[in-house]
Amino acid sequence: MYLGDLATELIEQIFISCTTVESVVALSSTCHRFHSIYSSRKLSVLANVAEAQYGPLHDITQLLTHNDSQFAHVPRSVPFSLALLAQIVRTGRVAVRWANIYPFKKWKLDSENRRLLTSTERYRVRRAIYRLWLFTAAFHTPYHPRHTRANPTMQHERTMLLHNFSTIQLAEMADMHAIMRDVVSSNVCPSNGTIARKFRKRFPDPADHQLVFNMNIHLNYPIAADHYTHARSWPAALLSSPFHAKYRATPHHEPGAEGWGDDIAHYYVVQDMLKLSPEQILWLKENAPYKGQVQAYVKELGDWFENNGETFGQTLELVICERDGGLEDAIGLFWDAVGCGRAGVTKDEEDEEWREEGEEW
Numbered sequence: 151m152y153l154g155d156l157a158t159e160l161i162e163q164i165f166i167s168c169t170t171v172e173s174v175v176a177l178s179s180t181c182h183r184f185h186s187i188y189s190s191r192k193l194s195v196l197a198n199v200a201e202a203q204y205g206p207l208h209d210i211t212q213l214l215t216h217n218d219s220q221f222a223h224v225p226r227s228v229p230f231s232l233a234l235l236a237q238i239v240r241t242g243r244v245a246v247r248w249a250n251i252y253p254f255k256k257w258k259l260d261s262e263n264r265r266l267l268t269s270t271e272r273y274r275v276r277r278a279i280y281r282l283w284l285f286t287a288a289f290h291t292p293y294h295p296r297h298t299r300a301n302p303t304m305q306h307e308r309t310m311l312l313h314n315f316s317t318i319q320l321a322e323m324a325d326m327h328a329i330m331r332d333v334v335s336s337n338v339c340p341s342n343g344t345i346a347r348k349f350r351k352r353f354p355d356p357a358d359h360q361l362v363f364n365m366n367i368h369l370n371y372p373i374a375a376d377h378y379t380h381a382r383s384w385p386a387a388l389l390s391s392p393f394h395a396k397y398r399a400t401p402h403h404e405p406g407a408e409g410w411g412d413d414i415a416h417y418y419v420v421q422d423m424l425k426l427s428p429e430q431i432l433w434l435k436e437n438a439p440y441k442g443q444v445q446a447y448v449k450e451l452g453d454w455f456e457n458n459g460e461t462f463g464q465t466l467e468l469v470i471c472e473r474d475g476g477l478e479d480a481i482g483l484f485w486d487a488v489g490c491g492r493a494g495v496t497k498d499e500e501d502e503e504w505r506e507e508g509e510e511w
Contacts, residue, residue: 154181154183154184158187161183161184161187162187162191162195164177165177165178165187165188165191165195165199166195166198166199168199169199169202169203170199170203171196171199171200171203171235171239173199174188174195174196174199192232193230193231193232196230196232196235197230200235200238200239200242203242203246204238204239204241204242204243204245204246204276205273205276206273206276206277206280207230207238209277209280209281209284210238210241210242210245210276210280211226211227211228211234211238212225212226212280212284213241213280213283213284213287214234214237214238214241215228216284216287216288218291218293221307221310222284222285222287222288222289222307222310222311223307223310223311223313223314225314241280241283241429242276244279244428244429244432245275245276245279245280245428246272246276247432248275248276248279248326248329248330248428248432249267249272249275249276251329251333252267252275252326252329252495253265253266253267255329255332255333256325256329256495256496258332267495267496271495271496274322274495275326275495277319277322278319278322278323278325278326278327278495279326279428281315281319281323282323282326282327282330282428282462283427283428283429284311285308285311285312285462285465286425286426286427286428286462287427288307288311289304289307289308289461290425290426290460290461291454292452292454294454294461295454295458296454296457296458299458299461299464305465305468308461308465308468309465309468309469309472312465312466312469313469317470317473317484318493318497320466320469320470321484321487321488321493321494321497322493322494322495322497323462323466324466324484324485324488324494325488325493325494325495325496326495327424327462327463328488330424330428330431331420331424333431333432333435334420334423334424334426334431335416335420337435338423338431338434338435338438338444339410339416339419339420339423339441339444340408340409340410341409341410341411341412341416342363342406342409342410342411342412342416343409343412344409345361345363345397345405345406345408345409346361346406346409348397349361349397349405349406352394352397352398353397361404361405361406362404362406362407363406363407363409363411396408396439396440407441408440408441409441410441418457418459421459421460422448422455422456422457422458422459422460423448424459424460424462425455425458425459425460434447467481470484
């Protein structure tokens, strides 16, 4: 029997069983009958497939429909439409890219145990990204400058959003937040030590070049002139492969100047940069290899961004304390569980002890 001769109900099930939006569109283009069946059930078919590819749609909808006139913690429902689908696809693709990055960062120092994520774990990554992104969209804005961090009203609004999620789901968010922190600290704003390590990996001979680190490492310092003033005089090889060429010393480029400091100074830079959305962090990782480019990007965001660290970690600890009756030991237990893998995106499903503790919290 030809595929086109199947009953309409079976063809509809084939559409619903597709795993990507692109597959549905391609299948609908194969013949007039398939296109006719697809057109009559387009929204329901696309909603099912979008849930499978980019879900959970509930969380991505909360992100896409948020605006400054609404409380972030109040659930919102909107009818599914093609316009909404276009936004879901764009946002979902960002979450999918983070799901691809996760194994490399999670097992960076444990490469022998590195593996692909299961479909359930990729779902958790996407869910955590949407919720972290919503937190950023709601509370990492010009309307939340540094002096409002300890404001009781602002703190209450932030905790109300996180109270929507179970402790097990908060652990997934904390796990994903740690992955984002690693991307920022290693790729977007590498420390002086990271720059030195990568430089020596490429140029092991100490006689090649001695790195000179710039002490002006924070976001509010002027952009180094050598990143732009002399750009046209750089060698063609330097311009063609910036992610590797930034470690090459030239008369107009000092690799040590790409470092963002060490220890405390670098910590505060990373705290500032974690206010960026997951999409912005990925964009900087892939399109801004030089420190001067990152500084220019951040400068365009406004003065509120500088010296004003992210608030997710602080808010998360407040919520954990509130759920455990104010015991500070709960915070340590929570971070230990996330750090050792008992909780988070790749948590052990058979760990009943942690599951019971998470449900109690």
